[in-house]
Amino acid sequence: MTASKAFAAADGDSRPSPTMASDTVFELHLAARSRTLKIVRAAVTALGEDAGCSLKATEELVSAVDEACQNVIRHAYKKECDGRIVIKASCEGDRLVLRVVDFAEPVDPEKIRPRPLDELRPGGIGTRVIRACVDEVAFETPQQGAGNCLRLIKRIS
Amino acid sequence: MTASKAFAAADGDSRPSPTMASDTVFELHLAARSRTLKIVRAAVTALGEDAGCSLKATEELVSAVDEACQNVIRHAYKKECDGRIVIKASCEGDRLVLRVVDFAEPVDPEKIRPRPLDELRPGGIGTRVIRACVDEVAFETPQQGAGNCLRLIKRIS
Amino acid sequence: MGRMLEMRRDRHANTTILSLSGEVDLHVSGELRQALLDELSQDRDVLIDMEGVGYIDSSGIASMIEGFQRARKAGRRFALARVPESAMRVLRIAQLDRVFLLLDTPDPDFEGR
Amino acid sequence: MGRMLEMRRDRHANTTILSLSGEVDLHVSGELRQALLDELSQDRDVLIDMEGVGYIDSSGIASMIEGFQRARKAGRRFALARVPESAMRVLRIAQLDRVFLLLDTPDPDFEGR
Numbered sequence: 433m434t435a436s437k438a439f440a441a442a443d444g445d446s447r448p449s450p451t452m453a454s455d456t457v458f459e460l461h462l463a464a465r466s467r468t469l470k471i472v473r474a475a476v477t478a479l480g481e482d483a484g485c486s487l488k489a490t491e492e493l494v495s496a497v498d499e500a501c502q503n504v505i506r507h508a509y510k511k512e513c514d515g516r517i518v519i520k521a522s523c524e525g526d527r528l529v530l531r532v533v534d535f536a537e538p539v540d541p542e543k544i545r546p547r548p549l550d551e552l553r554p555g556g557i558g559t560r561v562i563r564a565c566v567d568e569v570a571f572e573t574p575q576q577g578a579g580n581c582l583r584l585i586k587r588i589s
Numbered sequence: 590m591t592a593s594k595a596f597a598a599a600d601g602d603s604r605p606s607p608t609m610a611s612d613t614v615f616e617l618h619l620a621a622r623s624r625t626l627k628i629v630r631a632a633v634t635a636l637g638e639d640a641g642c643s644l645k646a647t648e649e650l651v652s653a654v655d656e657a658c659q660n661v662i663r664h665a666y667k668k669e670c671d672g673r674i675v676i677k678a679s680c681e682g683d684r685l686v687l688r689v690v691d692f693a694e695p696v697d698p699e700k701i702r703p704r705p706l707d708e709l710r711p712g713g714i715g716t717r718v719i720r721a722c723v724d725e726v727a728f729e730t731p732q733q734g735a736g737n738c739l740r741l742i743k744r745i746s
Numbered sequence: 747m748g749r750m751l752e753m754r755r756d757r758h759a760n761t762t763i764l765s766l767s768g769e770v771d772l773h774v775s776g777e778l779r780q781a782l783l784d785e786l787s788q789d790r791d792v793l794i795d796m797e798g799v800g801y802i803d804s805s806g807i808a809s810m811i812e813g814f815q816r817a818r819k820a821g822r823r824f825a826l827a828r829v830p831e832s833a834m835r836v837l838r839i840a841q842l843d844r845v846f847l848l849l850d851t852p853d854p855d856f857e858g859r
Numbered sequence: 860m861g862r863m864l865e866m867r868r869d870r871h872a873n874t875t876i877l878s879l880s881g882e883v884d885l886h887v888s889g890e891l892r893q894a895l896l897d898e899l900s901q902d903r904d905v906l907i908d909m910e911g912v913g914y915i916d917s918s919g920i921a922s923m924i925e926g927f928q929r930a931r932k933a934g935r936r937f938a939l940a941r942v943p944e945s946a947m948r949v950l951r952i953a954q955l956d957r958v959f960l961l962l963d964t965p966d967p968d969f970e971g972r
């Protein structure tokens with residue numbers, strides 16, 4: 433896409449703020465490639481364990497974040513594999529809040545639909561996994577410059 | 590520190606580039622706190638495994654990055670626990686390159702000295718661990734806005 | 747490249763037991779799909795031993811749905827054995843626990859659909 | 860908070876066996892230090908069973924140096940048992956493999972310095 437290619441030259445210039453918001457645990461930036469998903473899972477597993485989640489709750493959170501990243505890789509960016517995904521993790525009271533941010537064209541949330549379960553065919557399961565595995569899932573207005581921000585909330589249990 | 594507090598308000602404004610440089614595997618941003626070290630280790634372990642490092646090489650890389658982050662937490666930022674640490678991981682041919690970036694006052698590399706091994710006292714081991722565990726370690730000129738950038742290079746083996 | 751998914755293929759009479767160990771994610775689910783279709787195209791029944799699966803995502807499940815459908819079309823049997831709890835969770839979400847034949851042991855002589 | 864380091868304390872006559880499992884890093888090494896000094900202040904010999912240690916950093920090693928020094932001052936014995944390879948690597952880098960008494964088994968009747 434031309435817009436993102438035009439931005440690419442600015443890569444070396446992006447300057448993060450020198451401090452982190454106090455409830456932010458981490459921000460993980462990766463290229464939208466299937467190879468990097470295991471790094472996402474490793475970081476989210478460590479987050480869940482650190483926050484005191486049960487093994488089950490941690491595994492559910494990992495599944496939800498992984499599926500959200502997959503959808504960014506496969507649907508939001510389509511074939512553009514140098515697109516950036518940012519995962520922002522914060523701990524707000526008794527809830528873990530994970531935001532999956534991309535820089536693709538804004539998607540129409542109405543178009544995101546799992547397939548009916550009675551149709552047996554491959555595909556269409558990812559969004560169901562996300563909904564079943566976290567307590568809340570919603571698109572949020574992204575920060576300026578970003579394309580989409582999917583917010584996942586998991587109660588620590 | 591006043592300088593970093595003044596920047597803090599800009600947190601919501603920091604805009605990453607929408608793409609990643611092609612050899613960058615991930616960038617992990619964390620608050621300079623001991624609690625977050627396990628997330629660093631999880632991500633670096635996944636990186637080493639993915640790159641095809643042996644268990645030993647992966648463990649060495651993890652030790653080196655963890656010790657570098659500890660030094661940022663304990664020495665660069667001192668008591669300022671909302672300071673940001675950025676770990677940039679890239680795969681360049683047969684080498685993994687890890688950069689540990691902070692936004693503290695620039696340190697004088699001459700002042701970083703391990704204690705002599707014949708003095709038996711706690712402390713002064715971290716920098717030895719870093720040197721023994723990777724193939725190259727050096728401070729690099731940081732990007733504008735950052736304080737220090739320690740570059741660690743590990744050959745994939 | 748670090749290998750994330752190991753697949754072992756054991757052939758017993760007409761049944762192939764495909765034993766998976768590691769993580770089945772978007773990066774490797776295409777390999778699983780291919781391995782399943784390869785066995786089925788050779789007119790074999792397929793049993794996937796899931797004991798070593800630490801993680802499976804929707805793309806791994808999709809590969810198994812493809813295998814299941816191909817098996818049904820070809821009149822071959824298809825089953826999963828020793829599905830770990832975390833993988834069962836994903837199967838239940840997709841309501842596939844009612845569709846796939848699930849076995850406690852990887853027995854090549856399984857009675858199947 | 861998720862616990863990362865488990866410490867089990869078993870008292871045998873004059874020896875305390877402190878069995879560690881998990882990861883000894885900057886976040887928890889202060890607890891290890893305190894546990895060691897507590898036992899030594901009660902005039903006990905200390906043996907650290909390291910079998911379950913998946914990771915140890917320089918701050919964990921520093922806690923053990925403090926324990927070692929306190930023991931020496933108090934005339935108590937101090938040893939490590941079943942040190943995993945990854946922890947041995949760090950001990951070797953600090954040349955402490957020549958300083959600490961390293962045992963193959965966590966025997967409370969160890970002959971020690």
Ligand SMILES: Nc1ncnc2c1ncn2[C@@H]1O[C@H](COP(=O)(O)OP(=O)(O)O)[C@@H](O)[C@H]1O
Binds near residue numbers: 503539543804
């Ligand atoms: N991040 C996204 N951007 C654009 N479209 C999406 C996104 N996530 C999901 N979709 C749409 O919703 C559909 C259902 O997604 P999902 O349930 O994850 O199944 P699958 O990805 O296998 O099709 C997708 O096929 C796609 O059309």
Ligand SMILES: Nc1ncnc2c1ncn2[C@@H]1O[C@H](COP(=O)(O)OP(=O)(O)O)[C@@H](O)[C@H]1O
Binds near residue numbers: 701703
């Ligand atoms: N990132 C850093 N910023 C400032 N000073 C540092 C940094 N890293 C190391 N140092 C200095 O180098 C010394 C040796 O470091 P190290 O070998 O890691 O042992 P320790 O941290 O236990 O003192 C430290 O005591 C400190 O004075």
